[in-house]
């Protein structure tokens with residue numbers, strides 16, 4: 001009996017030791033590098049419509065993270081990243097050939113946006129992967145990044161490298177991995193179907209469902225609508241001062257969601273930040289000013305079709 005205990009003790013001791021060595025290794029070594037196998041990207045000629053549309057998409061999707069106080073796309077500190085993951089700064093993506101996106105080819109830009117892998121093989125855990133964004137939207141963004149818009153004029157600001165915590169490093173070796181580069185064309189949503197356009201905006205483009213579902217831990221990025229508690233809020237996010245703020249229930253539930261809102265109130269709220277009751281919407285819910293009325297109405301039409309979920313944690317009262 002004593003011997004068995006002793007053996008069990010050794011075994012347990014060895015496991016603990018191995019775990020400790022593993023943890024020390026993960027903590028001290030850099031994040032894993034990935035092979036950069038960039039597929040060909042078709043050459044295209046950017047016209048002013050593409051650039052304008054790319055700029056509009058960028059302002060809806062990327063500005064919040066990349067726009068510096070200076071009004072240039074020089075990158076900045078991201079206060080909304082939880083401390084448990086470490087600290088991160090977005091990158092300078094002005095056209096600078098050494099410090100900005102000037103050192104990327106179009107193909108490498110598309111590859112980064114789809115997979116999350118930079119052209120040096122580093123995976124960027126703190127930037128979303130745009131796996132379901134349409135090929136046209138990706139191309140317009142690239143056309144814009146190559147344009148001579150003033151906010152993209154070359155800047156030599158270099159942002160600090162991310163300081164990933166042990167948790168972030170552990171996640172990057174387990175569940176947080178690059179996404180595969182799409183093997184098929186990703187079409188635009190149909191323009192004659194408001195619900196389909198709304199779904200595309202909520203799931204593929206503006207990532208409403210990421211913040212507005214109860215937890216980042218069980219987001220279903222392949223089938224967004226299968227995310228548990230889809231759009232019912234209560235996800236604990238961080239504001240500009242890194243203080244907690246909950247996302248809210250935007251399903252049609254009348255008690256805890258936005259079931260009593262009108263289309264008009266909704267369109268005004270997401271475009272201006274002013275809602276029917278309560279204070280103006282706070283960071284990280286920044287108004288989507290560049291949305292067209294048609295798009296805002298499409299989001300509303302789509303939200304009418306998602307299941308109403310009663311979820312107390314997603315009630316406005318919880319965000320005094």
Ligand code: HEC
Nearest residue numbers: 061062065088089090091093101118124126127128161162
């Ligand atoms: C949630 C914040 C966030 C959003 C949204 C975001 N980014 Fe980023 N981006 C980052 C971070 C963080 C990095 C990496 C910085 C680093 O290297 O540590 C980065 C890196 C990049 C780089 C790589 C630059 C380099 O130095 O290698 C490019 C290009 C880029 N982003 C473009 C975009 C575009 C285009 C969009 C919108 C479609 C976008 N980003 C949306 C946070 C974000």
Ligand code: HEC
Nearest residue numbers: 206207208211246247248250275280281282284285316319
């Ligand atoms: C970065 C995270 C984030 C993203 C992305 C986001 N939201 Fe929000 N949203 C929030 C937070 C946090 C609040 C709560 C703000 C407050 O109470 O001041 C909020 C509040 C709201 C509200 C107000 C609800 C109420 O009861 O007052 C609506 C409506 C809303 N969001 C819709 C959307 C839509 C539609 C999208 C996509 C187009 C979206 N949000 C994208 C985080 C986000």
